[in-house]
Amino acid sequence: MAITHTAETRPKRRRRPPEEARRIVLEAARTLLVEKGPQALTLQGVAAAVGMTHGNVTHHFGTSAALHAALVADMAEAMARExxxxxxxxxxGHIGPETVVARIFEALNRGGYGRLVAWLAASGDIATLEPFFAAVEREVTLLRGVEPPETDSHVRGTGPITFMLLAGALGATLLGPDMVRATGLTDAAVAQLFVTQMQSMRAT
Known part of the structure; x- marks a missing residue:
């Protein structure tokens, strides 16, 4: 015999705390980013991936731009710490510059983060990237604080090195393998180019 649930007997759906719901949505967005690329990061797409209604995702993030900004901020913090x-x-003296270069490139490639940053920039959605720029500025200011005071910060030290590495890593995210092939280089040779540049730009 079929059981008919009344309002009193119907199982209640557990209401997730807001922070837990946001975390679940961001995790689903990261998975979509890897599997389908940044163009798949719509509120409808993420809602379907996470098993929520479009209204629930909208309640927590409001717009696709807000979701993108939250994802950029989340990934920027992890990259900055690393x-x-x-x-x-x-x-x-625990690691060499080659390890630093490899880690920066890996941080931007991991989870499609570099593709997301480049896609948002190409779309003209610069405001959404503000968490990325804020994290970069904070780390540059922090690391520059322990450099010799006479360092020309426009030529040497944290600022120029960060610009060079991030610009190179973002370019490699989009064109890396094909550009390496077109220039007749190898991945190892390209990595060494960045290490050499970094060494020449370090504060002394």
């Missing part, structure tokens, strides 16, 4: 740790380890 970059800061890598530079501190290099300055202490």
């Amino acid at each position: 970059a800061e740790l890598s530079v501190q380890q290099m300055r202490a």
Whole structure:
């Protein structure tokens, strides 16, 4: 015999705390980013991936731009922490510059983050990238604070190195393998180019 649930007997759907719901949505967005690319990061697409209604995702993020900004901020914080740790380890002599270069490139490639940043920039959605720029500025200011005071910050040190590495890593995210092939280089040779540039630009 079929059981008919009344309002009193119907199982209640558990209401997730707002922070948990946001975390679940962001995790689903990261998966979509890897599997289908940044163009798939719509509120409808993420809602379908996570098993929520479009209204629920809208309640937590409001717009696709807000979802993109939250994802950029989340990934920027992780990248900034890794970059800061890598530079501190290099300055202490625990790792070499080649490891720093490899980690920066990996941080932007991981989870399609570099593709997202480049896609938003190409779309003209610069405001959404503000968390990325804020994280970069914060880390540059922090790391520059322990450099020799006479360092020309326009030529040497954290600022120029960060610009060079991030610009190169973003370019490699989009065109890396094909550009390496077109120029007749190897991945190892390209990595060494960045290491050499980084060494020449370090504060002394």
